[in-house]
Amino acid sequence: MAAEANQQPVFRIAGLAKVYRSGDVEVHALRGVDFEARAGEFVVILGPSGSGKSTFLNIIGGLDTPTSGEAWFKDHDLTRMNERELTLYRRDHVGFVFQFYNLVPSLTARENVQLVTEIARNPMRPEDALGLVDLGNRLDHFPAELSGGEQQRVAIARAIAKRPDVLLCDEPTGALDSRTGIRVLEALTASNAELGTTTIVITHNAAIQDIADRVVRFADGRIASSIRNERRRAASEVSW
Amino acid sequence: MSVLDRKLLRDILRLWPQVLAIAFVMASGVATLVLGVGTYASLNETRNAYYERNRFADVFAQVTRAPRALAEEIAGIPGLQAVEPRIEKIALLSIPGMEAPASGLFVSLPDLAEQRLNLLTIRQGREPQPGADREVVISEPFARAHGFGPGSSFEAILNGRKRSLLVVGVALSPEFIYAVGPWDLMPDDRRFGIIWMRERALAAAYDLEGAFSSLHLKLGLGASQASVIERIDAMLARYGGRGAYGRKDQTSHAFLDAELLQLRAMSRITPPIFLIAAALLVNMTLARLIALERQQIGLLKAVGYSGAAILSHYLKFVAVIAVSGILIGAIVGTWLGRGAARLYADFFHFPFLIFRMDPETYLIGAAAGLGSGLAGAIRVLLEAMRLPPAVAMSPPEPPAYHRMFSGFRFAVRLPGSLRMVLRHLLRWPLRTASAIIGIALSTAILTGTLWVFEASEFMIDATFHRSERQDATISFAQEQPSRSLQDVARLPAILAAEPYRIVPVELRHGPLHRRVALAGKPPDARLSRVLDREFRVAALDGPGIALSDALAGILRARPGDVVEVELLERDRRVVLVPVTTVIQGYLGLTAFMNLDALNRIMREPDLISGVHVRYDAAAQSELFERLKQLPKASFIALQRVSLRQFRDTLAQNLLTMVTIYVSLAATIAFGVVYNVARITLSEQGHEMASLRVLGFTRGEVSGLLIGEIAIIVLVAQPLGWAIGYGFAAGMALGFSSELYRVPLVVGREAYGFASLVVIAAALLSALVVRRRIDGLDLVAVLKTRE
Secondary structure, three states: OHHHOOOOEEEEEEEEEEEEEEOOEEEEEEEEEEEEEEOOOEEEEEOOOOOOHHHHHHHHOOOOOOOEEEEEEOOEEHHHOOHHHHHHHHHHHEEEEOOOOOOOOOOOHHHHHHHHHOOOOOOOOHHHHHHHOOOOOOOOOOHHHOOHHHHHHHHHHHHHOOOOOEEEEEOOOOOOOHHHHHHHHHHHHHHHHHHOOEEEEEEOOHHHHHHOOEEEEEEOOEEEEEEEOOOOOOHHHOOO | OOHHHHHHHHHHHHOHHHHHHHHHHHHHHHHHHHHHHHHHHHHHHHHHHHHHHOOOOOEEEEEEEEEHHHHHHHHOOOOEEEEEEEOEEEEEEEOOOOOOOEEEEEEEEOOOOOOOOOOOEEEEEOOOOOOOOOEEEEEHHHHHHHOOOOOOEEEEEEOOEEEEEEEEEEEEOHHHOOOOOOOOOOOOOOOEEEEEEEHHHHHHHOOOOOEEEEEEEEEOOOOOHHHHHHHHHHHHHHHOOOOOEEHHHOHHHHHHHHHHHHHHHHHHHHHHHHHHHHHHHHHHHHHHHHHHOHHHHHHHHHOOOOHHHHHHHHHHHHHHHHHHHHHHHHHHHHHHHHHHHHHHHHHHOOOOOOOOOOHHHHHHHHHHHHHHHHHHHHHHHHHHHHOOHHHHHOOOOOOOOOOOOOOOOOOOOOOHHHHHHHHHHHHOHHHHHHHHHHHHHHHHHHHHHHHHHHHHHHHHHHHHHHHEOOOEEEEEEEEEEOOHHHHHHOOOOEEEEEEEEEEEEEEEEOOEEEEEEEEEEOOOOOOEOOEEOOOOEOOOOOOOEEEEHHHHHHHOOOOOOEEEEEEOOOOOOEEEEEEEEEEOOOEOOOEEEEHHHHHHHHOOOOEEEEEEEEEOHHHHHHHHHHHHOOOOEEEEEEHHHHHHHHHHHHHHHHHHHHHHHHHHHHHHHHHHHHHHHHHHHHHHHHHHHHHHHHOOOHHHHHHHHHHHHHHHHHHHHHHHHHHHHHHHHHHHHHHOOOOEOOOOOOOHHHHHHHHHHHHHHHHHHHHHHHHHHHOOOHHHHHHOOO
């Protein structure tokens, strides 16, 4: 991205560790992760199941707290936030997209987006957000009346409608076929380009890595590599 | 409307049958509460207003004959607001066209002055003219029973002389709200009425000119009833005073009080049952709803909704249920309460009805409804509030089932489907327990109310088939020599005759004392027998006294103790008498002695107050004709007739009560089963559809659901019986008064009927849900995640 240079990082993560205790067993989900993301950057995180990428995303999204380490969003220390502050952080700064869409089945596409715009500070109109993901003609459909790809695009519209600083996506194409998945990726890259939203996508679908500015690989609770793409490809150019 | 509220609305529309089922259970609780509290308050208020407006006396005293001048003297006692002396006599009536003998309580009205106490409310006609000796006012129930009005006439035997009386008015009096004749079980308006006539006429008939036989007093503010009674007793003693008493011992007031007490006891037992059941249902349904919406809750939190926002969202869901329950309950309760109060007011012959529903009553109802909703919801809601947002990111884990039965040494080979059912029930132990308690409550509500009828039958059997076996009791106007027994025995159709004597006494044991009618009976009594607590005949052969268990309880007297007996008649001596037995007695407070021993104490050999008889019903017309002319008799109780009447009333009440309680219990049973079934279906819809795909028949699949419900319902029955027995015990305690005690007898019929109704309601409810299983869309169910 052009605006990348000389910008304060959106996320500054250092030595992040997370240990889950289940009875006597300790599970080290994260073992010291250092990471930075700049404003407007599009990052794809790859890694096998259990490599810690979801835990990482949950922590920087304010859904979970680390056992140790530092996690800064701009000048906010996420590790020191209490429940209420985390809620406000999520409300004001973060947009989420989930593998299984997590739409409220009893609300229409428009209403699912309103769920967020109602509590956001400076939201766009739900119709505009749905227009961005090319669903302007499906506003009043219930989730059950939408295809999987359409549902995921509603979820993306819902996530970007509040103009979040960061968009965190957990396997957004995991439940979709290639053709539908590409439309979802197009929606993500479009919002990244048009709104300048820092976007972090975790996936184990390596085909997606080409659309990112940077590709980070997780393995065994650590970052194994971080590679900058010389040339970003358009979502329509990838396939799996 | 916010989007979350729109979600709420759609959730409710989607779950409306479940929401409504819970709301109805809650409504039943609120309705019975409003009904009970409201009816009680209305009747209490009406009674108080009636007493107030008609200046109902506070203290009452009967004497043989006291000079009127004494009444003036008594009026001088400080603290008295009003004193009214009058004449009161019971006499036989002869009513045209009525075969059975009837009696009237004749009460005098002041000749020239206005009534000062117990004012009549004239409903038709007027009061008798002063000096018009034939003119009478009769009580309204009695008038109605005979179709009497101003202009009607009938005959009475006053002091042995037959007189023709002319009805000029029909009235109600606060003194005779509940007018029950001596030896009668409940008011029989055909055979007993109140008749008011001018004092001069009544005094002339009974040679009581310038005298009175009954005294009514109204206390001023702050006056002590006990000390007034003490002074009056001293003043009346030499005129044959039988001891003054307060309202508590006034027959009409005491019966009315006992009825109101019963009403209140009922209104305290039923509402909590419904409210507990509603709380359990709210809990189950909300728990399932929240389990289904875990990810949505996680999502809401993830996008920035606070825990409080989630809490308020689901709280609104509970509020919708509670508010609909409260509204339905309040409306139905008010409607039923109005009907019930009017019914009671008619039964008691109140001249007016103050229907009163305090805002407080509704507030209590609303608080109870909201309370039960909250109680059911609170734990689940707090869990939902604490649900970490990260659950939005992960798919739900398959529920962990227990590997039960595999460890059994003698592993019973359970069919797979039964194992599924049992594991599912044990997987959610709290919900299963809630469902079992809910069903048990509906069994309990039936057991705990319908037992009353069996208990009444038991009481009737004990009282009328084993103890008081006479067909009729003839009371004499005054004690008669014992040869009068032979006169009665010689009457036509008489099969057996047995004398008795009644003496008003005060029994004292240490600081405890009680006024009762001490009855003397022959030792070999065959008609009116005294039974001990094992229902064996207790012989009255010594000089001792037998006390009914209730009376013995009040006096804290046991066999072997010596009680003081103060005779409230004649010379008012005090004698010491040993207690020989404590006997069974469901009605009133009773005490018995050997007739000869009683006469010895009275120093009056061979006097009797009346005769119990058994007669040949086939020849009763002639007997009744002769009885009506019997100059010595003042009242003839027909136990056989009043028993039939009592049974008729009971049967009517039974039908009403059964209808009401069956529908209430069915509401709970239906509500619980329906919710359990819907929840199971929502949890196991996938499994059931999968089984269908694997080749299971519809019957086999719905068998899983029916099996689950069957287990819950069956396990609940014994628990329901136990809880029902507890309710019955509580109610028996609430019902018991000095007038009567209901034996705590819960028979197999009550248990069986309760279970039958509940099982039927459960079955119906299960069948409704079964239709949904039959309609499962196999493909769709398998495709969608929950």
